[in-house]
Amino acid sequence: FSEELKPAVEPDPCPAYDFDAESGPDIANVSEFAFDIFRYYRSREKQFYVHDYLSQHPNISKQTRAVLADWMVEIQETFELNHETLYMAVKIVDMYLSKTKEVTKDDLQLLASAAIFISCKFEERSPPLIDDFMYVCEEAFDRDQMIRMEMKVLDTINYDIGFPLSYRHVRRYARVSFRRECY
Known part of the structure; x- marks a missing residue:
């Protein structure tokens, strides 16, 4: 072998x-x-290694990423999601950020919401609706923006969400x- x-x-x-x-x-x-x-x-495992991507995103600091992860935990608790859903969503965010250079601080909440939404579809029996995300995000984005971000994320990570956690x-x-x- x-x-x-x-x-x-x-x-x-x-x-x-x-x-x-x-x-x-x-x-x-x-x-x-x-x-x-x-x-x-x-x-x-090696296929999904995430390198230190923060240098590609000068507007995103370690603290900003930590705040984003904390916010994702709050969303997980609000919707009572499985732990796997959270871990998968964080991995999706990290993979997306490691493969792009165009994300601004203002897009992070939308990105995280789309990542959670994607992982909910994979891990949850009854995933929250887009309207639920819009509500908890206080209408920071609309339905079309969420769908476009979901498609953009999946396209960027080559629709491969069967990664090890x-x-x-x-x-x-x-x-x-x-x-x-x-x-």
Whole structure:
């Protein structure tokens, strides 16, 4: 095997116990594919590396990005969204900013809203509507601006939102590491 084809995940440290069996009846978890799914995500990590993009955006400082991330957390809490939705939205914002040079401070709220909206469609059973975003953003943008930004973001990141998230790995590893059956 070449370096790229070698397994990206270490062998199961406890092969005698099926950690995913407890979620077996839930067809959404596809537990029989868990190992393959995590190996796949691991193999894609380098594709989604985000470089330090702030130098490309002189109007956006570290503090501005931190405030934006805090605002995204507030939106996650307001809409009671999953943690994965937030992590995915932040990753989308970072990927978009790393591939563009045209974002102003004034566009950040719209960008973050579009990123959350995209990730809601991917992660949530019942995503908020555009009107909900317009309401919580106090009409800072209109429906057409939101749709255009959503399309622009997806186009910029090549419609590839199946990227690995640290939260998924941490959640699984935390659950697996506390199983006593293995020890």
